[in-house]
Amino acid sequence: MIYLETPKKFRGLVDQARQVAQEIFRPNSRRYDLAEHEYPKELDMLGALLDGMNASGVGGAGAAGVRRDRDQGDGNRNGGNLSTALGTMELCWGDVGFLLSMPRQGLGNAAIASVASEEQLARFADSWAAMAITEPHCGSDSAAIRTTARLDGDHYVLNGDKIFVTAGDRAELVVVWATLDRNAGRAAIKSFVVEKGTPGFDLVRLEHKLGIRASDTAQFALRDCRVPKENLLGDPTVNVEKGFAGVMQTFDNTRPLVAAMAVGLARACLEETQRLLKNAGVVVDYDRPAIVQSAAAAELLKLEADYEAAWLLTLQAAWMADNRKPNSLQASQAKAKAGRACVDIALKCVELCGSLGYGESELLEKWARDAKILDIFEGTQQIQLLIIARRLLGKSSAELK
Amino acid sequence: MSVVNRVMGLGLRAINRVAGSPLLDRLHLRKPAQQALYQGARIGFRSAAAAARGFKATQKLAQPARPARVAGDGLFDLSPSEEQQMLQDAARRFALDELRPAAAAADAAGAADTGLLRGAADLGLGVMNIPEALGGAGSERSAVTNVLVAEALAHGDMGLALACLAPAAVSNALVLWGDEAQQALYLPAFVAEHAPQAALAIHEPQVLFDPFALQTTARRVEGGYCLSGVKSLVPRAAAAELFIVAAQVESGEPALFIVESSSAGLGIEAEPAMGLRAAETARLHLKDVKLPASARLAVADASAYRDCIALSRIAWSALAVGTAQAALDYLVPYVNERIAFGEPISHRQAVAFAVADISIELEGMRLTTYRAASRAERGASFAREAALARRLVADKGVRIGSEAVQLLGGHGFVKEHPVERWYRDLRAAGIVEGVVLV
Numbered sequence: 049m050i051y052l053e054t055p056k057k058f059r060g061l062v063d064q065a066r067q068v069a070q071e072i073f074r075p076n077s078r079r080y081d082l083a084e085h086e087y088p089k090e091l092d093m094l095g096a097l098l099d100g101m102n103a104s105g106v107g108g109a110g111a112a113g114v115r116r117d118r119d120q121g122d123g124n125r126n127g128g129n130l131s132t133a134l135g136t137m138e139l140c141w142g143d144v145g146f147l148l149s150m151p152r153q154g155l156g157n158a159a160i161a162s163v164a165s166e167e168q169l170a171r172f173a174d175s176w177a178a179m180a181i182t183e184p185h186c187g188s189d190s191a192a193i194r195t196t197a198r199l200d201g202d203h204y205v206l207n208g209d210k211i212f213v214t215a216g217d218r219a220e221l222v223v224v225w226a227t228l229d230r231n232a233g234r235a236a237i238k239s240f241v242v243e244k245g246t247p248g249f250d251l252v253r254l255e256h257k258l259g260i261r262a263s264d265t266a267q268f269a270l271r272d273c274r275v276p277k278e279n280l281l282g283d284p285t286v287n288v289e290k291g292f293a294g295v296m297q298t299f300d301n302t303r304p305l306v307a308a309m310a311v312g313l314a315r316a317c318l319e320e321t322q323r324l325l326k327n328a329g330v331v332v333d334y335d336r337p338a339i340v341q342s343a344a345a346a347e348l349l350k351l352e353a354d355y356e357a358a359w360l361l362t363l364q365a366a367w368m369a370d371n372r373k374p375n376s377l378q379a380s381q382a383k384a385k386a387g388r389a390c391v392d393i394a395l396k397c398v399e400l401c402g403s404l405g406y407g408e409s410e411l412l413e414k415w416a417r418d419a420k421i422l423d424i425f426e427g428t429q430q431i432q433l434l435i436i437a438r439r440l441l442g443k444s445s446a447e448l449k
Numbered sequence: 450m451s452v453v454n455r456v457m458g459l460g461l462r463a464i465n466r467v468a469g470s471p472l473l474d475r476l477h478l479r480k481p482a483q484q485a486l487y488q489g490a491r492i493g494f495r496s497a498a499a500a501a502r503g504f505k506a507t508q509k510l511a512q513p514a515r516p517a518r519v520a521g522d523g524l525f526d527l528s529p530s531e532e533q534q535m536l537q538d539a540a541r542r543f544a545l546d547e548l549r550p551a552a553a554a555a556d557a558a559g560a561a562d563t564g565l566l567r568g569a570a571d572l573g574l575g576v577m578n579i580p581e582a583l584g585g586a587g588s589e590r591s592a593v594t595n596v597l598v599a600e601a602l603a604h605g606d607m608g609l610a611l612a613c614l615a616p617a618a619v620s621n622a623l624v625l626w627g628d629e630a631q632q633a634l635y636l637p638a639f640v641a642e643h644a645p646q647a648a649l650a651i652h653e654p655q656v657l658f659d660p661f662a663l664q665t666t667a668r669r670v671e672g673g674y675c676l677s678g679v680k681s682l683v684p685r686a687a688a689a690e691l692f693i694v695a696a697q698v699e700s701g702e703p704a705l706f707i708v709e710s711s712s713a714g715l716g717i718e719a720e721p722a723m724g725l726r727a728a729e730t731a732r733l734h735l736k737d738v739k740l741p742a743s744a745r746l747a748v749a750d751a752s753a754y755r756d757c758i759a760l761s762r763i764a765w766s767a768l769a770v771g772t773a774q775a776a777l778d779y780l781v782p783y784v785n786e787r788i789a790f791g792e793p794i795s796h797r798q799a800v801a802f803a804v805a806d807i808s809i810e811l812e813g814m815r816l817t818t819y820r821a822a823s824r825a826e827r828g829a830s831f832a833r834e835a836a837l838a839r840r841l842v843a844d845k846g847v848r849i850g851s852e853a854v855q856l857l858g859g860h861g862f863v864k865e866h867p868v869e870r871w872y873r874d875l876r877a878a879g880i881v882e883g884v885v886l887v
Contacts, residue, residue, distance in 0.1 A: 049519075049521055049522075049526055049528070049529075049530050050526060050527060050528070050529060050533075050593050050819050050822075050823050051521045051522075051523070051524065051525060051526045051823055051827075052525065052526075052527070052816065052819060052820040052823055053523075053525065053820075053824075054525070055523060055524050055525045056523030056524075057523070057524070124524050124526045124528065126524045126525050130525060334832040334833045334835070334836035335661060335755055335758065335759070335832055335836070336659055336661055337657075337658070337659055337660075338840065338843075339657055340657050340659045340662075349836065349837070349840050350840055350844065352837055352840075353817070353836075353837040353838075353840035353841045353844070354813075354841075356813075356817050356820075356834070356837045356841075357810070357812075357813025357814070357816065357817055357841060358813070360813065360816035360817060360820060361809075361812060361813055361816065363525060364527060364812075364816060367525055367526075367527060368527075378812075381808065381809045381812055384805070384809055385809050385810075385813060430802075432805075433798075433801075433802045433805040433806070434798075434801075434802075434805075436805035436808060436809065437795075437798075437801035437802060437804055437805040438801075440777075440781055440804055440805065440808055441781060441784070441785055441795045441801060441804065442785070443795060443796070443801070447793075447796050448795065448796055448798070448801050449796075449798075
């Protein structure tokens with residue numbers, strides 16, 4: 049039966065996440081935006097809270113909730129993907145930078161949750177894991193990575209440079225993508241869990257950014273870095289047939305989460321703008337046509353419609369993951385729509401609110417800066433469109449470049 | 450009793466009459482349940498009589514028969530129920546086999562084939578919403594089912610879908626807001642053979658039209674009301690026996706009135722438009738049309754009119770979703786087969802990304818429409834959700850129509866392909882008020 053609302057059973061969790069966003073994230077938002085690279089200590093105590101939420105079995109508000117459960121009965125299922133997306137929306141209504149800095153909720157945790165063996169899952173369970181894919185010369189074209197992994201006895205020896213590692217400084221583990229054979233293409237790319245403190249694994253610098261400044265973005269150098277071979281996630285053999293499937297599988301689960309971040313931020317912008325416009329006497333009338341309302345009200349209606357579409361596309365992608373339906377297309381649709389909608393919404397809200405929106409007295413200008421990354425990381429807008437188009441048109445990456 | 454069971458019950462009554470129907474074979478509706486659905490209403494011929502029959506109350510109701518609200522289990526769910534799936538499949542098949550092949554000719558002729566419309570009535574779509582107490586098959590509100598069916602029909606053709614669905618808007622309004630006398634007087638005709646043509650007339654020919662600031666007036670007179678004004682884009686008005694007309698009463702609020710086509714002072718003027726031509730749109734002129742007080746719908750229900758406008762917008766959104774999906778389904782093979790500069794044009798990002806964008810916005814429109822309908826049938830507030838679906842359809846639906854023509858280039862502009870028709874029809878979906886109702 050078609051029912052497109054927050055599931056009743058997750059309302060408690062959503063309320064809890066909202067409280068955290070309201071009481072802890074928002075009051076500290078501006079402070080850590082100004083003090084880039086300073087660790088938001090307030091988040092430490094939240095780690096425990098989230099661990100509790102995740103342990104409850106419904107998934108909480110972090111990346112660890114995206115593992116696809118195996119034991120599922122028949123019938124409609126609302127599980128970890130959906131609850132995690134809902135929790136993420138609430139927390140990002142508070143602050144995207146803080147969500148990205150939540151202990152043990154990194155994208156590396158999502159990768160581990162998605163593809164790790166049971167043994168690895170147990171071993172890395174209580175650690176905070178970041179994700180290192182991008183290199184100085186390649187971003188979206190992740191098949192072009194040059195970091196190498198060479199098997200030497202019981203270890204892989206890693207060499208290369210990694211940039212744009214979210215929470216790289218604060219995380220305890222970094223999931224590093226490296227190739228076993230540069231000539232074997234995508235199939236040779238594997239992910240390796242590298243523990244902080246491993247000799248040859250060095251933090252080079254932290255980036256200064258447009259937004260999400262509360263979240264650290266690190267660059268690493270790997271120089272003859274020896275990693276135990278049990279730290280390779282997934283299948284160690286180079287299987288040309290399967291190709292990229294192993295590592296890319298993570299994205300079907302994490303893209304809806306980034307979409308959820310964008311949805312949360314977009315709602316923050318809309319609610320704040322509605323509040324400020326209401327003070328000026330502008331309220332949207334949902335009954336009357338947009339063309340007979342004020343330009344500001346009509347614009348708000350338009351933005352809210354885009355928000356609604358992004359929200360539903362995101363829940364659809366997460367729901368499909370929970371119900372073990374292939375969701376690659378819908379995950380990319382959600383990410384593409386939410387990514388661009390949140391940027392449009394945030395920038396338009398700044399315009400609607402004028403200097404109140406643009407100045408630092410309110411958070412709207414910060415959200416407009418934070419928004420842009422959400423249309424970039426975990427696959428840019430353009431990469432999502434490529435994925436969607438290839439799928440709809442039945443094209444390979446060689447045909448539709 | 451489930452909707453399908455009820456429809457089956459009705460079907461059994463009609464089984465003798467339907468056994469030899471050739472349409473049944475053409476629609477591949479031979480599985481028993483689907484047969485029942487198909488026969489749901491009645492098979493029969495109706496001469497095209499524009500004069501209203503004498504509507505008579507054949508039964509007496511102690512109270513109005515209303516469908517029950519739908520209860521859910523509170524879990525997020527995108528799967529239609531089995532019944533909804535079956536009805537949607539039947540509508541899809543009808544759209545594919547009957548509507549799409551007839552669409553170009555109906556558009557050119559500015560008229561729908563009456564045999565085709567009978568076929569649609571035979572699908573039992575009308576009776577689905579009418580409660581069992583009145584001889585229909587409905588027990589629960591079925592806004593989502595109506596959305597799924599409208600979407601499926603519009604995938605065939607929006608103009609023809611509109612012609613097919615217009616009478617159900619009137620019966621649906623009577624089910625939702627009619628009192629016991631109004632229901633007893635009019636609804637039996639909608640479940641009988643020769644169901645009447647009918648139309649829900651809200652829109653008016655004026656710029657910046659606002660359904661909450663109508664120019665059509667309903668003046669209080671001795672024993673009733675006197676209506677004056679002009680209604681716009683009324684489908685198949687010339688053939689309609691019954692209208693529900695929106696007019697402003699003297700206190701300033703808009704209200705709905707039941708108007709039989711035989712009322713003195715009614716005039717019909719053809720109003721062909723950019724699209725929806727198969728629906729034979731017309732203006733309905735009302736000049737001092739005298740109505741009894743009992744013709745006013747939902748006197749005591751202040752929210753009825755607002756709900757009517759919102760439910761109509763949801764229905765238009767569903768039509769737009771179906772037509773936009775038709776455009777996407779047409780574009781995919783076209784851009785893959787069209788060769789330029791030595792390779793399919795789909796190998797170019799400018800083309801491929803346009804297709805991807807259509808799929809994204811279409812899916813957003815669809816989900817937003819479903820949510821609005823689902824809230825409506827559960828009795829939750831839905832004005833906001835209906836407005837948002839409407840907004841998306843007005844912006845993205847039109848954009849999809851435009852992109853579809855663009856991707857075919859000059860071929861999109863000529864009538865060899867259906868795309869230019871979709872461009873014209875999609876423009877209507879974000880504009881018109883009334884006409885359809887979920």
